[in-house]
Amino acid sequence: xxxxxxxxxxxxxxxxxxxxxxxxxxxxxxxxxxxxxxxxxxxxxxxxxxxxxxxxxxxxxxxxxxxxxxxxxxxxxxxxxxxxxxxxxxxxxxxxxxxxxxxxxxxxxxxxxxxxxxxxxxxxxxxxxxxxxxxxxxxxxxxxxxxxxxxxxxxxxxxxxxxxxxxxxxxxxxxxxxxxxxxxxxxxxxxxxxxxxxxxxxxxxxxxxxxxxxxxxxxxxxxxxxxxxxxxxxxxxxxxxxxxxxxxxxxxxxxxxxxxxxxxxxxxxxxxxxxxxxxxxxxxxxxxxxxxxxxxxxxxxxxxxxxxxxxxxxxxxxxxxxx
Amino acid sequence: xxxxxxxxxxxxxxxxxxxxxxxxxxxxxxxxxxxxxxxxxxxxxxxxxxxxxxxxxxxxxxxxxxxxxxxxxxxxxxxxxxxxxxxxxxxxxxxxxxxxxxxxxxxxxxxxxxxxxxxxxxxxxxxxxxxxxxxxxxxxxxxxxxxxxxxxxxxxxxxxxxxxxxxxxxxxxxxxxxxxxxxxxxxxxxxxxxxxxxxxxxxxxxxxxxxxxxxxxxxxxxxxxxxxxxxxxxxxxxxxxxxxxxxxxxxxxxxxxxxxxxxxxxxxxxxxxxxxxxxxxxxxxxxxxxxxxxxxxxxxxxxxxxxxxxxxxxxxxxxxxxxxxxxxxxx
Ligand SMILES: Nc1ncnc2c1ncn2[C@@H]1O[C@H](COP(=O)(O)OP(=O)(O)OP(=O)(O)O)[C@@H](O)[C@H]1O
Ligand SMILES: Nc1ncnc2c1ncn2[C@@H]1O[C@H](COP(=O)(O)OP(=O)(O)OP(=O)(O)O)[C@@H](O)[C@H]1O
Ligand code: SF4
Ligand SMILES: [Mg+2]
Ligand SMILES: [Mg+2]
Numbered sequence: 194x195x196x197x198x199x200x201x202x203x204x205x206x207x208x209x210x211x212x213x214x215x216x217x218x219x220x221x222x223x224x225x226x227x228x229x230x231x232x233x234x235x236x237x238x239x240x241x242x243x244x245x246x247x248x249x250x251x252x253x254x255x256x257x258x259x260x261x262x263x264x265x266x267x268x269x270x271x272x273x274x275x276x277x278x279x280x281x282x283x284x285x286x287x288x289x290x291x292x293x294x295x296x297x298x299x300x301x302x303x304x305x306x307x308x309x310x311x312x313x314x315x316x317x318x319x320x321x322x323x324x325x326x327x328x329x330x331x332x333x334x335x336x337x338x339x340x341x342x343x344x345x346x347x348x349x350x351x352x353x354x355x356x357x358x359x360x361x362x363x364x365x366x367x368x369x370x371x372x373x374x375x376x377x378x379x380x381x382x383x384x385x386x387x388x389x390x391x392x393x394x395x396x397x398x399x400x401x402x403x404x405x406x407x408x409x410x411x412x413x414x415x416x417x418x419x420x421x422x423x424x425x426x427x428x429x430x431x432x433x434x435x436x437x438x439x440x441x442x443x444x445x446x447x448x449x450x451x452x453x454x455x456x457x458x459x460x461x462x463x464x465x466x467x468x469x470x471x472x473x474x475x476x477x478x479x480x481x482x483x484x485x486x487x488x489x490x491x492x493x494x495x496x497x498x499x500x501x502x503x504x505x506x507x508x509x510x511x512x513x514x515x516x
Numbered sequence: 517x518x519x520x521x522x523x524x525x526x527x528x529x530x531x532x533x534x535x536x537x538x539x540x541x542x543x544x545x546x547x548x549x550x551x552x553x554x555x556x557x558x559x560x561x562x563x564x565x566x567x568x569x570x571x572x573x574x575x576x577x578x579x580x581x582x583x584x585x586x587x588x589x590x591x592x593x594x595x596x597x598x599x600x601x602x603x604x605x606x607x608x609x610x611x612x613x614x615x616x617x618x619x620x621x622x623x624x625x626x627x628x629x630x631x632x633x634x635x636x637x638x639x640x641x642x643x644x645x646x647x648x649x650x651x652x653x654x655x656x657x658x659x660x661x662x663x664x665x666x667x668x669x670x671x672x673x674x675x676x677x678x679x680x681x682x683x684x685x686x687x688x689x690x691x692x693x694x695x696x697x698x699x700x701x702x703x704x705x706x707x708x709x710x711x712x713x714x715x716x717x718x719x720x721x722x723x724x725x726x727x728x729x730x731x732x733x734x735x736x737x738x739x740x741x742x743x744x745x746x747x748x749x750x751x752x753x754x755x756x757x758x759x760x761x762x763x764x765x766x767x768x769x770x771x772x773x774x775x776x777x778x779x780x781x782x783x784x785x786x787x788x789x790x791x792x793x794x795x796x797x798x799x800x801x802x803x804x805x806x807x808x809x810x811x812x813x814x815x816x817x818x819x820x821x822x823x824x825x826x827x828x829x830x831x832x833x834x835x836x837x838x839x840x841x842x843x844x845x846x847x
Contacts, residue, residue, distance in 0.1 A: 462715065
């Protein structure tokens with residue numbers, strides 16, 4: 194069985210005054226139908242640009258310079274804007290971090306949902322409203338019929354994000370890229386939306402790529418984890434196995450720096466330094482300058498992915514913790 | 517222990533200014549009227565010298581407003597905030613900040629530093645202006661505080677844009693320390709930083725507290741972080757404190773149903789292959805602070821609410837403001 198989404202050796206670069214920014218550089222992964230995949234990594238590691246690449250949203254000075262993205266067997270790299278627009282919202286959708294940017298302030302919720310539907314199929318107004326109402330109810334919006342006439346500013350941030358999710362779900366896409374959709378929201382609303390997304394994905398068979406910098410949130414949702422660092426995937430595999438026994442020093446460092454991993458008041462473990470500039474990556478492993486295990490081999494050449502259900506890119510992987 | 521920080525029935529009301537979306541909507545005839553926000557609604561608390569008080573609660577519950585009143589940069593509508601018995605702000609029609617003994621560290625290290633100033637000047641400006649040091653001592657003073665926060669003294673010659681987010685937050689902390697404060701109000705000081713950088717800054721706060729004996733109010737929505745750094749915790753809901761007490765006790769066995777719900781709603785790191793249902797969302801949404809419900813503000817979302825809860829506001833007694841506090845869990 195082939196995967197729903199197959200990304201191979203994807204490279205998305207940006208031309209800049211200080212050189213080529215290798216935002217995504219040789220990324221490969223699969224997403225199966227109905228699967229929830231978590232994508233974590235620190236700020237600037239290339240998570241959003243990976244998502245934008247999948248949806249064909251890369252604009253100049255950025256460009257997909259290499260690689261392939263196949264959705265349901267169909268190559269997306271090289272499609273025209275018109276063809277991409279037909280796919281977006283229909284087969285793939287994206288939910289962004291800031292719900293206020295995704296909604297139009299002068300159109301009512303109902304109008305926006307009708308337009309999103311009409312872009313891909315011809316439905317009567319009554320049928321469109323019914324579908325919109327059903328979905329609004331499904332994403333946890335009380336009195337959905339009334340909300341159709343509401344404008345975005347009349348809704349709270351959590352409600353707006355629910356509307357954005359409802360719009361993403363309208364045409365029942367097979368994949369939704371969720372880019373930190375709950376980070377701008379409050380903890381309590383975040384938990385509600387997490388629970389709803391998990392149930393929706395299961396009920397509709399929709400696959401999710403869940404982008405976040407928060408390992409705890411991702412672990413509550415995803416079955417597989419991808420860890421990015423400086424534009425590359427450094428570790429990927431079943432989430433439980435990775436969190437129990439990370440093999441890459443960066444993943445280990447991320448886990449160890451969480452306050453929940455230390456006793457109250459104790460120093461937290463910290464990863465020294467910060468991520469290198471993507472316009473000026475070291476020749477070897479990009480994590481080498483911060484890594485306590487780095488040696489000459491690490492500085493000489495970037496490690497290859499070790500193949501298998503679990504993968505990592507490290508010359509000196511950590512010893513597996515026995516199950 | 518003596519209280520360094522004390523608030524007495526401090527309250528703040530705002531006239532709500534319309535948002536951009538709202539102004540646009542008014543043009544098409546869908547807007548609403550101006551209203552009053554009860555951001556902080558009569559809070560009395562005290563923080564002992566050298567103590568760290570964590571302040572948590574949902575967005576908009578008034579944490580920053582309370583912090584700003586204590587720091588003396590926002591005048592209360594009612595009540596007073598006292599630093600060592602002295603009001604943080606003078607009275608009169610145009611209140612002025614009367615103390616430099618409390619300094620604030622903000623969430624966004626990008627917005628809080630003047631991009632046109634050298635780091636050395638950013639740090640020494642306040643203490644020179646307030647007569648804490650002589651102009652001739654500025655350079656040495658900046659170097660000292662840069663070293664304290666773990667930056668090279670050569671940073672003094674550079675500009676904010678030449679630093680990463682974590683480094684900028686260190687600079688903001690150095691600027692606050694240079695005022696020789698007794699207390700820091702840290703308003704989401706690591707929320708905009710990456711996990712790996714967060715740990716560096718949290719360790720810096722722990723070190724400062726140890727070495728300088730600083731008193732701190734630590735505002736954060738990250739419960740595991742608050743638990744890590746705080747001696748005591750205050751939980752706010754819609755402008756009021758609903759529970760306050762020893763951090764260990766509150767996290768082990770909360771007494772207010774809202775605290776319980778808040779703790780249960782945070783997803784925990786799931787290391788096993790157990791079912792991914794390790795968190796329980798709080799039902800409903802935070803009511804509008806412009807139109808807070810009568811009685812206990814939490815009653816519409818509370819499983820234990822009865823008729824009394826809908827009418828009578830519970831008073832904070834024994835560290836909890838609830839008509840039906842939860843039983844303490846047996847040890
Ligand atoms: N238009 C652009 N021009 C130049 N560089 C860009 C552009 N857009 C993104 N980049 C760079 O690409 C890199 C990856 O960015 P991306 O937004 O994917 O990071 P991210 O992992 O999503 O980070 P965050 O957690 O902060 O959202 C960054 O270093 C960023 O500076
Ligand atoms: N200058 C202001 N003018 C009008 N309303 C304000 C102003 N500052 C705060 N508010 C309102 O007061 C209430 C409390 O705001 P505050 O910023 O203190 O909340 P908070 O708990 O810090 O929230 P967050 O977690 O989002 O930072 C909110 O409803 C907010 O909209
Ligand atoms: S390859 Fe070397 S430098 Fe990179 S993470 Fe592994 S041990 Fe560290
Ligand atoms: Mg991003
Ligand atoms: Mg705030």
